[in-house]
Amino acid sequence: MHPINELSLTAACLCTGLIQASVSAAFALKIRTRVRQWNRRAPGPALPCASVLVPCKGPLSTMKDNLRSLLDQRYCGTVQFLFVTPTENDPATGVVRELLREVGRPGARLLITDLKPRTSSAKIVSLLYGVDAADPNTEVFAFADADIRVPPHWLEALVLGLWRNPGVAATTTHALYVPRSGRLSEFAKLSLSALSMTGMTFERLLVGWSWAIRKRDFEAFGIREIWARSYFDDVVLNRVFACNRGSLRWVPEAGVGFWDDSGWDRVFEEAKRAFFNLRVCDAGVWLLATLAVGWVVYLIYWALVPPLNWRLLLVTLLVFSTNPLIAVGAVAWWLPHTFGSWRVGCLNALASVAAFPAVLGVLAYAAALSPWSREVVWSGTRYRVLGPERVEVVSTEEDA
Incomplete structure (x- = not known):
């Protein structure tokens, strides 16, 4: 007994x-409600000028197709894509350069920082470098990691979440792992990503893989200064948005997927x-x-x-x-x-x-x-x- x-x-x-x-x-109910609102949306005016910043580093088998999904965005407004790599010799530099030659999308650029991290993470070094190089007319910064696959309306959904909700300073979305084989490690990663997704229900967690913020709020919240001395690009900002209740909005219709071929160690x-x-x-x-x-x-x-x-x-x-x-x-x-x-x-x-x-x-x-x-x-x-x-x-x- x-x-x-x-x-x-x-x-x-x-x-x-x-x-x-x-x-x-x-979580499921909020997805249902907001996706229905998205599907019933009326055509709106031209969207504000946006800069999409994508830090890229190291070899990644899916990187080229992931970045292509970003360049395939349907966005009714001016947009530039800034792909930031750490060095000329980094494998990501060649991938980005080849993709830009193939696609030839106006406003897409490759930036190479040649900077080493000192008081922050290497990812933040790339992000701040991209922020400084962005179009001066930018009204919205959107951030995406190189290992996510986004839908064609990803940028539009994030920006509309800002523009149709004046009290919202930033929008973010979930990231779900998508298994491509029958390995148990992949299904475990799917389950882990699903568990973390449910936290989006409370709209207080920023996902650094995929989010957007008004430029004026980026500056008003002092995000540049916070990033300059932090290892984290997302969780360190949760308390910033918590102090400004209602300023962070989850946009499920912009949800992204990711996949890698790693095993249990990863x-x-x-x-x-x-x-x-x-x-x-x-x-x-x-x-x-x-x-x-x-x-x-x-x-x-x-x-x-x-x-x-x-x-x-x-x-x-x-x-x-x-x-x-x-x-x-x-x-x-x-x-x-x-x-x-x-x-x-x-x-x-x-x-x-x-x-x-x-x-x-x-x-x-x-x-x-x-x-x-x-x-x-x-x-x-x-x-x-x-x-x-x-x-x-x-x-x-x-x-x-």
Whole structure:
């Protein structure tokens, strides 16, 4: 007999699972509502001048097609695309140069910084370089990573989210991993991205992969100064938008997809970095996420204590795996064309459930290490992060 009553544990599991499921249901409902609003939108006036800034670095098998999806934007206004690479010799430089020759889109430029990170991350160095090089007439800055695939209306949706909501300073959207093989590591990554997506419901989390902001608000909020001394480009800004309630809006119709051919090592590394980022910049969310993971691990522990309690184990796994199921299912149902050639369907939703036990192990590993981490490696550069706006560059690829 278990020291802790099975009925009590099961009831507590169902209660906490219901809370999480309600968040996922709210996520799905908000997708449904906003996609319907988007589909019923009336043609509007010309959109403001926008500059799309894309930091590019290193070899990436999908980079060329990802950047092409950005250049294929349908935007009723002036737009420039600034692809920023760190050096002439970086593999991304050749990819961007070749793509620009093929596409020949006016307003698309390659920028090479030739700068090393000193007091911020290499990505932020590229972003600030692009901001300084942007068209002086720019009214909106849009930011995208080179490893995402965007729909043709991505920029329009982000900018309309700003222009039709005067109190909104910035718009952002979710990023969903899209499996392209049957590997368990890919389904685990899908499930992880689905779990993180549900946090968009509260509209207080900025996703650095894909977002836009008015130029005047970028300057008024002092984002340039914050970035200049930070490792983070997104989570460090969450408190800025939190202090200006209602200034951040989630735009699900602009949702993006991403894929890479990495295995379990990358899955563990990215989960560890995500918990690390939250601990440094958003301790409240980090504590909540850590306690949630710890609670599920606790339930499974008591289910596995001999004699094995199959009922408690199955209830725990089924209850908490409904969250990625609802999130992925909502994207598959309401945003069927979001990722172009990358499709998300019902089978992906079921696969995210099947991968949940592995996901739980990844989350437990990342949560357990996060309180003790001080250094992080990102794109070949090692950083020592002492606070949201205190970072030291320990070593770079050139130092190796």
